[in-house]
Amino acid sequence: MSEDKLVLDFKSEVDKVTSSAFLSAKGGDDNWNKLLVDYNVIPLTQSEKESLFNSQMKITKGAFPIELRRVLEVVIYKYAALNNPLLNSELSKFNMESKILEYYQKIKPFAGMGDIFKNASNSSLTKYSQGLQNEKQMTVKCKNCGAPREEEMQYDNCLFCGSKLFETNK
Numbered sequence: 785m786s787e788d789k790l791v792l793d794f795k796s797e798v799d800k801v802t803s804s805a806f807l808s809a810k811g812g813d814d815n816w817n818k819l820l821v822d823y824n825v826i827p828l829t830q831s832e833k834e835s836l837f838n839s840q841m842k843i844t845k846g847a848f849p850i851e852l853r854r855v856l857e858v859v860i861y862k863y864a865a866l867n868n869p870l871l872n873s874e875l876s877k878f879n880m881e882s883k884i885l886e887y888y889q890k891i892k893p894f895a896g897m898g899d900i901f902k903n904a905s906n907s908s909l910t911k912y913s914q915g916l917q918n919e920k921q922m923t924v925k926c927k928n929c930g931a932p933r934e935e936e937m938q939y940d941n942c943l944f945c946g947s948k949l950f951e952t953n954k
């Protein structure tokens with residue numbers, strides 16, 4: 785198999801799993817769960833999903849970003865094992881954080897300026913910005929997607945997008 789072909793295969797597999805995630809019903813469906821099984825990926829538990837559904841990280845459709853990340857990690861691992869120079873250079877250029885963020889942008893609710901103005905009439909504007917201030921002081925957020933860390937749950941990576949990058953906003 786030619787080197788170019790391997791690179792193309794890798795890219796098309798990334799596209800394929802990303803579009804499966806996108807086409808999934810909100811939070812995953814049978815097709816998506818089957819794909820997770822095929823890739824030997826551990827899905828989120830029901831309680832993790834419920835916690836995400838109740839979080840401020842709203843999605844309108846699609847599988848949760850962290851599950852897509854887990855699948856993409858398997859894809860990369862599989863191709864890296866081929867130990868092909870051209871492919872390896874392609875793999876090293878792959879930016880997981882931006883790939884996942886890009887996916888999240890596609891499944892999150894559209895927040896146009898109209899919504900902001902609608903919600904921010906007069907007194908509620910002050911309350912709104914005060915709320916943001918308080919929230920800023922209290923939460924630890926994911927650097928990649930902005931999800932707040934749920935204090936009552938123990939986990940190392942962001943539950944929403946799977947990033948390791950937490951930062952404290954103080």
Ligand SMILES: [Zn+2]
Pocket residue numbers: 926927928929930931942943944945946947
């Ligand atoms: Zn995140």
